[in-house]
Amino acid sequence: MDPRSEVLLRQTELFTGELLLAGLPADDLLGRLPLARGWSWHAGEQATLETRFPGRVEFAVERPAGSFAAAVLFLPKSRELSDYLLASLASAVAGGMLYLVGEKRAGVESTARRLSAFGQPRKLDSARHCQLWQVQVNEAPLAPRLHDLARRYPLDTTEGSLQVVSLPGVFSHGSLDVGSALLAEHLDGLPSGHLLDFGCGAGVMGALLKRRYPQSRVSLLDVDAFALESSRLTLQENGLEAEIIAGDGIAAAPFGLSAIVSNPPFHQGVKTDYSTSEALLAEAALHLEPRGEMRLVANSFLRYQPLIEAHLGPCQVLAEARGFRIYRASRR
Structure with missing residues (x-):
């Protein structure tokens, strides 16, 4: 199990509703969160997940359609990409919860500060060299247009x-x-x-x-x-x-x-x-x-x-x- 997934699963009670996992690793997380859906932009990981959890992961550059009570972003390497993804997810869960999880050395703490554009972020957990952050999206942005970026x-x-x-x-x-x-x-x-x-x-x-x-x-x-x-x-x-x-x-x-x-x-x-x-x-x-x-x-x-x-x-x-x-x- 990916250490970021392990940190999420320490807070399983937060993820009981319709959940979107963006950039999720190819592990058993979807098996542990039966109401969750995945959004992947990595062809190899998507193929692995599709084999194990058919129909639950979409390979795309835009957020999957549907309504979600909450969303989780697994921190990507690129700052420009993380900004696009955070705005896209925040626009989908207005009034709901947006979570950010990532490795400390990948800059999750500095990225978490950018959650303040949507509400008051708070750190929920720190383990496995990772951190989990949460923000209630009180200031939901308009859905970003990828091609405009x-x-x-x-x-x-x-x-x-x-x-x-x-x-x-x-x-x-x-x-x-x-x-x-x-x-x-x-x-x-x-x-x-x-x-x-x-x-x-x-x-x-x-x-x-x-x-x-x-x-x-x-x-x-x-x-x-x-x-x-x-x-x-x-x-x-x-x-x-x-x-x-x-x-x-x-x-x-x-x-x-x-x-x-x-x-x-x-x-x-x-x-x-x-x-x-x-x-x-x-x-x-x-x-x-x-x-x-x-x-x-x-x-x-x-x-x-x-x-x-x-x-x-x-x-x-x-x-x-x-x-x-x-x-x-x-x-x-």
Whole structure:
């Protein structure tokens, strides 16, 4: 059981009515709270919960429809995302209770101070290195419009200007990160066919690929619903068509790919996590056609080259700059 769920269950008497759990972990919490429903934006966790509790968890960027006596937010990493989620939940439980639970090191106490916009917050519990806060929503906000919170920025390319749209919670929200900028400079010479932007974020690479290789089929894959919606908006903004896939890791990718392009993630929440990237390197060959190529950017300190060569084939460093490397390898 996730420690945040354990803290909630120390106060089970508070959660007897219709309850919305936002950002809940993939544990047994729904089994312990039979009237609760879940709202998840993590494709892997949603899939796990859907298997165990069919019909009780929605994968979405907007609050599920319905009436709730109370709502709980499991603190996300992004401040912009937590602000959107708190406002969305508070608008749904006017006069009712809004709870915030999270790890101390993730900043739950500082986030709890922002509950004062809705009423008088109070700390209910502190255990398992987590805190649980409560506020009665006496000042309910209007439901926020997610797309109004989007940030747009232009990206100059050899094919013309590209408009990028990012939403709260998406990696490098509102600007192009250094690694992706370097990767964008090294997309020439990819084999034609089916191209995948793995860990697509705001859809920068996927949009660039479709612009540069218009005859190729392009897919964009990410685990996060906000990233997928950002990618959809980026494609729409630029008049591009591509397939968007919700999935937890490379196992969700199509087969028979001619190329995989990625700025793979290695952080999850406040913890460093290399599992998604390592799985990508280990399993990319299963999804690439013969002589299919993987091209990715990674921090220079990450020892990816031996892993790539062990699982895929000879690996070339195309470029190294600003603390990043561009790797290129083809399936044997």
